[in-house]
Amino acid sequence: MAKLSILIYRNLMDKLPDSKTRSRGRPPASSDELKQKIITATLELLLAEGYAKTTMDRIAKESKVAKKTIYRFAENRDALIEQALGNWSAAFKTAFINDANNQEQVTELLQHGLAEIATQVLSSTAVAMFKLLQADFPGKNHLTDIYRENGVMRGRQILADWLQRQTDKQLIGKCDALEISNLMLSMVIAEPLRELALGEPHAMPMDYRIAKAVRLFWPLLTTTPKDSDEISENADLSSSE
Numbered sequence: 001m002a003k004l005s006i007l008i009y010r011n012l013m014d015k016l017p018d019s020k021t022r023s024r025g026r027p028p029a030s031s032d033e034l035k036q037k038i039i040t041a042t043l044e045l046l047l048a049e050g051y052a053k054t055t056m057d058r059i060a061k062e063s064k065v066a067k068k069t070i071y072r073f074a075e076n077r078d079a080l081i082e083q084a085l086g087n088w089s090a091a092f093k094t095a096f097i098n099d100a101n102n103q104e105q106v107t108e109l110l111q112h113g114l115a116e117i118a119t120q121v122l123s124s125t126a127v128a129m130f131k132l133l134q135a136d137f138p139g140k141n142h143l144t145d146i147y148r149e150n151g152v153m154r155g156r157q158i159l160a161d162w163l164q165r166q167t168d169k170q171l172i173g174k175c176d177a178l179e180i181s182n183l184m185l186s187m188v189i190a191e192p193l194r195e196l197a198l199g200e201p202h203a204m205p206m207d208y209r210i211a212k213a214v215r216l217f218w219p220l221l222t223t224t225p226k227d228s229d230e231i232s233e234n235a236d237l238s239s240s241e
Contacts, residue, residue: 035083038065038080041063042059042081042083045059045062046081047129047132051137052138081146085129085150086154089150095113095159100169111211113159114184117155118188118192118206129151130197156185157178159181160177160178164177184213184214188209188213191203
């Protein structure tokens with residue numbers, strides 16, 4: 001009788017669908033999906049409630065991800081914030097990924113890359129972060145350092161590297177790529193960022209501002225190495241007089 005019961009049970013179980021097919025629930029989230037949920041929750045909390053209230057417990061609650069899972073992606077809150085800030089500025093990498101084949105393309109790619117960086121730096125998320133950093137709160141200095149490293153300095157270095165590659169291809173003259181990058185991004189972004197933070201309308205359209213910046217800096221980018229050295233020497237002499 002016992003053997004018959006076992007046979008009947010096995011027969012019934014064989015007819016049931018496999019446990020994997022039986023489950024109609026949503027498949028478990030991938031690591032990339034989990035990470036994105038955590039980063040999104042971190043950034044939203046940071047901007048809505050500030051640095052002090054962006055704790056690992058709150059991030060776990062808002063993202064609906066277990067805290068032990070969050071620790072798989074970051075060792076602490078600051079590491080998560082750094083990832084969140086790095087996430088919105090990741091698009092900087094593609095802004096200047098292509099090199100020019102001639103001088104005409106240099107101006108086209110330069111304007112296109114500046115527009116991509118401006119789109120990220122002047123996004124609602126970036127402006128909200130900029131406004132947050134204007135207030136005093138515990139951890140402000142550390143958060144400002146993370147913001148600068150992943151935003152301002154990252155964009156500046158990417159543009160400088162691109163300018164150097166165009167110099168190496170002899171499409172533009174020798175120049176201080178990092179200095180030109182710093183000045184150009186300041187001209188393109190600083191004033192519009194201030195306007196957005198204060199709720200003021202833009203004084204001029206962004207594409208017009210970028211075109212003007214490129215036109216202003218173009219003579220510096222197209223000097224020959226000899227001309228560039230002479231300009232530097234004259235500048236040094238003027239400053240020492």
